[in-house]
Amino acid sequence: MTQTTTSPSPNTPDRALLMDRGVPGRRGIRLPNLDVPAQPLPSADLLRDDLPLPELSQPEVVRYFTRLSQLNYSIDTQFYPLGSCTMKYNPKINDQVALLPGMANLHPMAPAQAAQGALKLMHRLQQYLADAAGMATASLATMAGAQGELAGVLMIHAYHQRRGETDRNLMLIPDSAHGTNPASAAMGGFTVAAIPSDARGNMDIVALREAAGPHLAGLMLTLPSTLGLFENNILEICDIVHRAGGLVYGDGANMNALLGQAKFGALGFDVVHINLHKTFSTPHGGGGPGAGPVCAGPTLTPFLPAPLVERASAGGKEAYHFTTPAQTIGKVGAFHGNFGVLVRAYAYIRALGGEGLRQVSEDAVLNANYLQARLRNAYDLAYDRLCMHEVVLSAGRQKKQGVKGLDIAKRLLDYGFHAPTMYFPLIVDEALMIEPTETEGKETLDAFIDAMLAIATEAQETPDLVRNAPHATPVSRLDEARAARQPDLRWKAKA
Ligand SMILES: Cc1ncc(COP(=O)(O)O)c(C=O)c1O
Incomplete structure (x- = not known):
């Protein structure tokens, strides 16, 4: 067989498309002689012979598609230094755990009695994440970081409404925040005002004090900031906001910087979201499913999105069921969140343990x-x-x-x-x-x-x-x- 194309070396770009590579008469497969009765073709108006399909050998087709697949850049082939949208290696074994039939085939409408294992996993994960963030509990319902942010600001809104402080409509956001923060606040119905950064990359405290007036609903702060920095004045900042009657929202998408070192709750935050598709073993940046659980301190726990998983004892045995927080902002999606992502996070946390997470x-x-x-x-x-x-x-x-x-x-x-x-x-x-x-x-x-x-x-x-x-x-x-x-x-x- 004569070879008309040479395989490109892995580093040589080869732009010829498959459709342009054909050689008349070349075959990829030879069909056996007909050993069944021939069937008539459909009528002529349903047939066409003007498709210029390329004629190629099997290896040419296999090589073309294999080479094409190699042009994909992926974390499995190379380093991915994408700031903020972190693509880190995530253990493959956690994918396998999420794909176990009992996990992957569980129907979201299965009755709680038939899904006790899944509910137990979710209950534990709620607690692990809340502990990591220093909060009271977590809702696993939100399916992206930005959705977690939206849920968080809606909780802040509901809190002020409930207290009758309906004119608290100002959300302050430092200019070093993640871009989704102002978008989420605006979607939540707030007026957004930016607080500039100072020469060290911290929030300008003087500007914050000036802006923290009677209409203040809250502050959304990305920690670490998108400058990759820890906010040095975080305790004072939370204090200023609280004294003005506002609440503090934490964007904890990048918890891999803080695990085991600092807890949002202890720093003064009232609510925080975590990107599981970043820190906890689901790839980020690939456009796949994610989860942005919202963790709340005591003030905002009653407003968390539904459902939460609760543990009770029945006849000396533990039992798990879904509950709805008293003043919930409602549901934020169908069913109970992205369960497969939750399973990966659970497996990751259990495998690493407290020491391992700190080492992260x-x-x-x-x-x-x-x-x-x-x-x-x-x-x-x-x-x-x-x-x-x-x-x-x-x-x-x-x-x-x-x-x-x-x-x-x-x-x-x-x-x-x-x-x-x-x-x-x-x-x-x-x-x-x-x-x-x-x-x-x-x-x-x-x-x-x-x-x-x-x-x-x-x-x-x-x-x-x-x-x-x-x-x-x-x-x-x-x-x-x-x-x-x-x-x-x-x-x-x-x-
Ligand atoms: C700091 C920060 N906040 C929020 C988000 C938004 O998360 P998502 O893309 O899941 O909406 C990201 C995304 O990477 C982020 O880096």
């Missing part, structure tokens, strides 16, 4: 600070202080050399790395937000650092190389907005 935060913070220490001479630091789970660099220096943050992110693709989050947080010029996560080893971090250092040198010496990157990917710079809005996915025959 130690490693996450150590890894980010290692990157910061080794990259600080080549890039500007947004804030020159110890960071938490992620480090925010600025490509301000490179911008003066004519190379932007976007160019650096694109050049990283040539070195085999996924790009970090760029241009976020908005308050950092040319931001490159890098989260190594706790699951990467030193060799991987060193390889990434070497690539970043090499790119910094290239920005100085051969800026065009960086400006025109990537060079080794199948496609180069796309019009990403147009690609999303007007995807061109149909193959058209060449004229």
